Amino acid sequence: QKEVEQDPGPLSVPEGAIVSLNCTYSNSAFQYFMWYRQYSRKGPELLMYTYSSGNKEDGRFTAQVDKSSKYISLFIRDSQPSDSATYLCAMSEALTGGGNKLTFGTGTQLKVEL
Amino acid sequence: GAGVSQTPSNKVTEKGKYVELRCDPISGHTALYWYRQSLGQGPEFLIYFQGTGAADDSGLPNDRFFAVRPEGSVSTLKIQRTERGDSAVYLCASSLGTGNYEQYFGPGTRLTVT
Numbered sequence: 001q002k003e004v005e006q007d008p009g010p011l012s013v014p015e016g017a018i019v020s021l022n023c024t025y026s027n028s029a030f031q032y033f034m035w036y037r038q039y040s041r042k043g044p045e046l047l048m049y050t051y052s053s054g055n056k057e058d059g060r061f062t063a064q065v066d067k068s069s070k071y072i073s074l075f076i077r078d079s080q081p082s083d084s085a086t087y088l089c090a091m092s093e094a095l096t097g098g099g100n101k102l103t104f105g106t107g108t109q110l111k112v113e114l
Numbered sequence: 115g116a117g118v119s120q121t122p123s124n125k126v127t128e129k130g131k132y133v134e135l136r137c138d139p140i141s142g143h144t145a146l147y148w149y150r151q152s153l154g155q156g157p158e159f160l161i162y163f164q165g166t167g168a169a170d171d172s173g174l175p176n177d178r179f180f181a182v183r184p185e186g187s188v189s190t191l192k193i194q195r196t197e198r199g200d201s202a203v204y205l206c207a208s209s210l211g212t213g214n215y216e217q218y219f220g221p222g223t224r225l226t227v228t
Contacts (some may be wrong), residue, residue: 004156006156008154031215032215034215036219041221041224042221042222043118043205043219043220043221043222044157044205044219045219046216046217046218046219049215049216088156088157090156092215095162095169095170095172096170097162097164097169097170098145098164098169098212098213099145099147099162099164099169099170099209099212100209100215100217101147101159101162101170101173102147102149102157102159102207102217103159104156104157104158105156106154106155106156107154107155107156
């Protein structure tokens with residue numbers, strides 16, 4: 001079993017829809033929870049990160065963490081065609097030499113259609 | 115400001131050859147990470163540098179892989195005796211330093227071993 005599970009999709013929604021993306025994890029050592037967006041043939045771009053359980057909002061994006069259930073979500077409101085990309089969840093754990101190792105889900109491919 | 119840059123953007127090599135992939139982190143970022151992303155998967159951690167030293171290389175798959183960061187800025191990932199299974203996108207990320215959880219990724223080097 002992978003440490004981070006994410007539905008790969010693809011997920012297709014109409015413009016203006018609310019999108020819900022989710023990941024589950026099994027490693028209790030994970031401390032920070034991130035969402036990255038990756039366009040085709042580009043590097044991942046950090047969207048949001050959270051530490052504690054609860055919600056964090058940034059514009060049209062809301063990140064939600066439930067540590068008791070080991071479940072995280074990203075909501076996108078008023079989705080736009082420009083949101084079409086692969087969304088990767090990532091979890092951070094401390095390395096013994098300092099620094100932080102990210103463990104990623106497989107990514108969910110999202111397409112927002114006109 | 116300038117983000118993380120990686121060269122070359124694409125590299126095609128024959129099985130058994132040696133390759134070097136370069137990463138130039140964001141100016142002032144002391145932490146540098148290498149990840150590898152196979153098709154349809156999320157990035158996987160390879161190695162972490164804090165300054166000039168490899169603080170954690172637990173993700174390197176075998177001793178054909180090696181990385182250096184001699185002056186604490188630019189890093190080079192070196193792969194000896196390449197195999198077809200090494201084909202992937204190699205991503206570099208940098209962060210302000212130990213304890214900072216935000217990692218910023220470059221565009222990656224797409225390595226194809228024929």
